[in-house]
Each structure stands twice: as structure tokens, then as C-alpha cells.
Amino acid sequence: MFIDQLFNGLSVGSILLLIAIGLAITFGLMGVINMAHGELMMVGAYTTYVIQQWFTSHMPHSAGLYFVAAIPLSFLAAALLGWGLEKSLIRHLYRRPLDSLLATWGISLILQQTARLIFGAPNVAVVPPSWLDGGIRLFGAVFPYKRLFILCLVLAIVFFLYMYLMKTRAGRRIQAVTMNRSMAACLGIATQKVDAYSFAIGSGLAGVAGCALTLLGPIGPTIGTYYIVDAFMVVILGGVGKLAGTLLGAFGIGLISTFVEYSTSATIAKVIVFVLIIAFLQWKPSGLLSVRTRSLD
């Protein structure tokens, strides 16, 4: 029983992390509240749906392979949209975080309604590839391959993102801009360019999250709003500016909510987790891990 709950908790945590990791870049590193993040996920999910439709009609023999193509393509679709958003809207709002929150909320409404007009209001089902059916039996508990796959996908993404931010020139530029924008600009970093591609990467990761969510159930225009609030809680709990904080926050919330849910009910668990988050913030107002700074704000 304990193993079951532990695995469920890790699985919920991995999904939260997958969604929050894109936010950790746009919100954590850039300080932009992107309320349309959930809708970028939706874009990724619908991209997966379209690709599956294409595979089943054009290549019915290798239809199971669609998922391999869907992951990079949903990243690209969401990243492109995110890049366009940054160029047209968000760059005007960097100094007005509350306003960027409202404007991106407007974008999210528009995207939702567009999806409804294109794909219809009811949910559509994406059939998971057959090679992800079934699971492993270990210690008397069953671990479904789909959830294991998501867990591995998330860990791989975290690893690559970490390597990207720490070891590549482009990643280091992002870090430099995060730490001190004007200093970075003085040293010859094109900060506006960095903003645009970091936002695109964050959006693309949302797309991958949407692609992974198709494994777990049907998708619809409002799939984003279902997860987005929890994902923001992960970032707030984890602390802004460090990936490790987001990682701890996601698995922390995932594990606690599954264990509380097991001993009470889903409704009460939601309340208790929120109260715990507020209580935790009394102790550490800036989250689990955050960048140390001597500035006042």
C-alpha cells in the first residue's frame, strides 16, 4: 500500500513538475506571469492529437510511432506560439507584472475559444501508443509504463535543461540576464533576444507537457486551467530562480497531496495542501530555495 501511494505521489509530482518547469523559466527566471501557459500546454496536446490523426490515416502500420514524432513537434508548435507572443505582447509588459498577468489571461481566453472553434467543445481522445500499455509488477504493486514514461521524460528534461543552462553559451546568457539584466546588457548580451528565446523554450516545455498529458486521458480546450493553478503553487513553494526548488516543490506537493488524499478525500486534500503551503510560506516567505539577494524588493 505504501509503495503504491509513494509511486502515485511521484507520478503526480512528475506531472506537476513537467508543467511547472516551463513556468520556472518564464516566471522563475524572467519574472513574467504567463497565465496562457496552460493554453500552450493545450496547443501541445492538440498538436499530438493532429499528428496521431495524420499517422493513422497515412502510415497505419507504424501508427504507434506517432508519439516519437509528437514530442518534438509539440515542443516546436508551442515554442513558436510563445515566441510570437513574446514579440508581440509580453515584451511591452516586462515592467508591469500585474498587467502582464491580465493580458496573458486574455490570450488564454482567446486560445481556448479558438481551440473550441477548430476542434469542437467536447474532449477528444488520443489513443496512447501500444508499446506503453501494461506495466511492471514490483514489490506487490503495479507501475504502469505510461506513468513511468512520464517520470523518465521529466527527469530527462530536467537534466537537459540543467545542462543547457549551466554548460552552453546560450544557457549562460539566460542566467546572466536573470541575475543582472543591465550588467548583462553592458557586457554585450542582446537581452531582448535572450528574452525571446527563453520565453520560447519555456513555452515549448509547456507543449511537451501537453503532449505527455494525452497519455493520461482525453484532452479538451480547458485542459490548461485544470493544472495551471497547481503549477503556479509549485513555483511559489519551490522559490523563484532555481530549478532545484521547482523540482522539490513539485514532488513535495505531489507526495503530500496523494498521502493526504489517501487518508481523507480529494476535496479535503486540496484544502489541506493549500493551508500547508500558506503555513510553509510563514516560515520561508520566498520559497524552498531562492536566489540570495541583498536588494529590498
Place this chain on the structure above:
Amino acid sequence: MVNKRWGYWLFFAALFLAPFYLTEFRLSLLGKFLCFAIVAVGISLIWGYTGILSLGHGVYFGLGAYCMAMYLKLEASRGHLPDFMEWSGVRELPWFWKPFAHPMVAIAAAIALPTLLAALLSYLTFKNRIKGVYFSLLSQAVVVVFVTLFIGKQEWTGGTNGLTNFSTVFGFSLSSPLTQIVLYWLTTACLALIFVAARRLTSGRLGKVLIAIRDAENRVRFLGFNPTVYKVFVYSLSAAFAGVAGALFVLQVGLISPEMMGIIPSIEMVLWAAVGGRQSLMGAIIGAIVMNTAKSFLSENYPDLWLLLLGALFVVVVLLVPKGLAGIYESLVAVRIKAKRGHEREARVDVS
């Protein structure tokens, strides 16, 4: 300034006289919108004046409405268990429902509960200097928590259907036109009172401190004020306004459900203030009325278009007209005054 005051008098006089020139249907709509206008005044206080963006006002509105609705439901059930409780297999009235049989308790709770919740949330966050977008996101999480709770605890709250099927208030039939007109006047009176109170508040010393907190919280702190106290006060006050609005809303509409206090209604409340002009109390009132009129017209005739339009409106208001309708009005007035002064100057040149 004198002109402006006359404008306010005219505006509220027109609202008071509305039962004489509007049809019953339109009057009931206007009554509903005036409840929303009360919420908008509260939002203008915290957002326009103090710089706190709350995405949780749906909850305060909803709590006020549920408190009133519990009383109405008990009165409609005439000593029996409310119908939805019987359906979910509850045998006895839960203890926290019992006091709501008294209307005065219900009215007091409709104001006190939202105020207390808001005070608790804002004290625990502002004390730790959690502010800006962090506070907005936490207040949105409160909405999610309450909506899940109210849907999940169906046997206590009526679940997704909410509370409805009321018959009387203080023994007067809710469906009679006269009761509705009296309720409409009550709403208008509340709106006028709250407007006057909020104007007094913002034009005095307290208002100056609030604006200072919005513009430079740390400087206010260095000058020896405690911003937390001010922020908690103004946030709780605006939650109280929302509670009053909710109670008046449920009296006139006869229904409250978790859907009406969800994430989307909560953020729409912010948009009313934004469209009208967040830094203007009268702007917020006008914004609430205009936006809801547009909504009830467009969402009935073009339901697909409405959401696209609403989304676009968020973007346009934030990017192009951050001061809203009030800002447009002010700049028009400024242009006219400038033109007038120009004429005077020319006239003077002619004389000399």
C-alpha cells in the same frame, strides 16, 4: 469639482428613479449589475489605489451570497430539511446551518465571513512581505480551494447546483415585483453608501498612504508607517463590500452556485474595474455596468464571439488604455480645458 459632484448626484438619482422608466426585466438586470458595481468599487480600492491585484474576489462574493442563501433556503423549507440535503441522505441539519435560520445572523455572517477570510489571508501574506503577483496567484488558489470544497461537500452546500428555489424573505414573496423594486432600491442605497464611504476614505490621509504604498511600499515603511496594517485593512474592507454585494445578488437573482465564484468570474471582476478605470471609483461602477450590459447582450446573441472579445479586451485595456473609460474621459476634459484656455489667451491678445 462642483460639476463632478453634480454628476454623481444625477447618476444616483437616475439609478433611484430607474423603477419608473425601466421594464421589470431590465430593472432586474440593472439590479444585478449594481451588485457587481459594489464589488468593482472594492476592487478599485485595493487595485487602483493600493496596488493589490486580487483574483479571489469571487470567493468573498460567493461567501456573502451563500450566507444569505442559507437563510433563504431554510425559510423556503419551512422547518424541514432543505431538499438537496434529503437527496444526499442527510438526516439532521448540520450545526453550522442552524444559526442561519435567523436573518440577522445570516446578514452579519455575509459581511463577517468574507472579511475574516480576507483578513486572515492578507495578514499571513502581507506580514511576510509576499506581494505583487505572488499574492495574486495565492488569492487565485483560494478560489480553487473554495470551489472544490463547495462542489465536493454536496450534502452541505448543494454541490454544483448551488442553492436555489427560494420563496420568501422576511415573509415577503421574492417573486413579487414590489419586493424586487424594494430590493433594487436597497442595492442602489448600498452602492451609494459604499461609494461615498470609499470616496471619503481615498480623499483623506488614509487614501494618501494607500497610494504611497502602491507607488513605493518601502519608502512608506521607512517613513515609519506599517504598510501591512493598511493593506490588510483595505483588503478586508473590499472583501466586505464583495460580501454585501453577494448577499444582495442572491436576493435578486435567487441562485448561487460554485460556478459564479470560480476563477473566471473572479478575474472578470478585475476586468470591470480595469475597463472603467481602476484609479477611479465612479469609473469602476460604470465599468461594471457597461461590461455586464455588453456581456448579457453579446453572450446571448454571439456566444462564440463573446469569449474571443473578452480575451481581446483584456489585452487591449492593459496595453492601450490602462486608465480605462475614466482615463479617456479625463483626457477629453483636459483637451477641452486646454482649448478653452487657448481661447482666453487669444482673447487677451486681442484686447491688448
